[in-house]
Amino acid sequence: MLVTDPSDTVDARRRHVASAAADLEASPVDELYMAFWFYGLLHECGHVVLAHDRGPSTEWRENNLADLIERVIDESFGDGAATARESIRAAGTARSLDLQVLMEEVQADVIGVRLLFAAAFRVLGRAGAITDETAGRLAVEVVTMFGMFHYMNGCAQIARDASQEFEGEPGKDLGFNVANGVRLNVVADALADDLAAVLSSGDDGEETYERIRAGMLGVISEAIERQAAFDRGHHQAMRLVLYANERGADVYGRLAEHVLANDARALYFQDEARAFLALASDLGVRHPDLDLLAAIADAPRDTHRLVSEHATTFRLAWVTGDGVDLPLCVPLSDGRLIVFVFLTDALGRHVERARIWARPGWAVGRAAIVAPTEHEARISIHRLVDLDARDLTVVFEGSEAFESLSRSIFQRAGGVEAGEAT
Secondary structure (H helix, E strand, O other), X not given: OOEEOHHHHHHHHHHHHHHHHHHHHOOOOOHHHHHHHXXXXXXXXXXXXXXXXXXOOOOOOHHHHHHHHHHHHHHHHHHHHHHHHHHHHHHOOOHHHOHHHHHHHHHHHHHHHHHHHHHHHHHHHHOOOOOOOHHHHHHHHHHHHHHHHHHHHHHHXXXXXXXXXXXXXXXXXXXXXXXXXXXXXXHHHHHHHHHHHHHOOOOOHHHHHHHHHHHHHHHHHHHHHHOHHHHHHHHHHHHHHHOHHHOOOOHHHHHHHHHHOOHHHHHHHHHHHHHHHHHHHHOOXXXXXXXXXXXXXXXXXXXXXXXXXXXXXXXXXXEEEOOEEEEOOEEOOOOOEEEEEEOOOOHHHHHHHHHHHOOOOOEEEEEEEEEOOHHHHHHHHHHHHOOOOOOEEXXXXXXXXXXXXXXXXXXXXXXXXXXXXX
């Protein structure tokens, strides 16, 4: 059962942020330092300026933004662009693609990035740290910030899609990453325009602008290429969050074979695992799966023994008959399916209820999955049913989702037919 202690969460987050800020404050004052500390603040300053003024003059009016949105979708999704447009439209949550909202964000971006460059050159100039590469490095850091926003939104959306444990949850903004791409393009244009105004002489302004813009886009392309390996891993990780039925079983066994058997890799794993566990602790998150991870981080060479000792029996209702041999899946009103997993003898009452609803010729019995973690049990169930996390939710006895869903489902008049669910 996942437990979060609300009384500790706010203070813990403050401690974590303070620790991260202290680490960054100890770093050299360079382009990364300036972008990380001040870009977000200066962007918000841009909104303050816009509240009192129309902001910087820009040719990016609503018709231009509408065209750029379409180009970003085409470039981002390729052959899947039409599907992406339909998904964004159908979700009805793409507030970030509202042209008025996007125009405000674009103008705040332009103000913010101009202030960032002016401030960075002033601060770095006083430190004697300005070089011919300063402008390019600042541009890279701005691109990196936008990339971070992209990854954060993608993770938030995937996490939300994969954990639809309650009906009626509001959705995340599916258009955010498209808007992010639009804003990055506008910022690149604004930077090129500003630098061209400084560096051009006489009548070569347009030529200088095009050259600088091409260089700026080259910097962006190089930054994107450097992130390519991470992008592939990030994309695969997000896919496996949604498509749990495609995940491999025996996670810790594979970890022991491919990572922990190598001393250097084991040390890296220990550092990463302990940092993750420290963050979970600071946020007041407790879960048996984390207990096993902590034990393995302390003694990676004992992984097989620790996994064996942590084996747990997960109980669930099972339906057989007429070509059906699957876990009992109970449908929600929105079409998603739920599998209830029990850790106690309360499964008996669940099975008795299910027998009342079963179709003629179908039998509802009991089954068990032995696994070291809820995560492993969840993977096994998704693979057995062969449905991804958007269509099938697995909830465990003792969790808030389990209690909420069991109350709402079993109190419905008329019940649910097991045949419909499977």
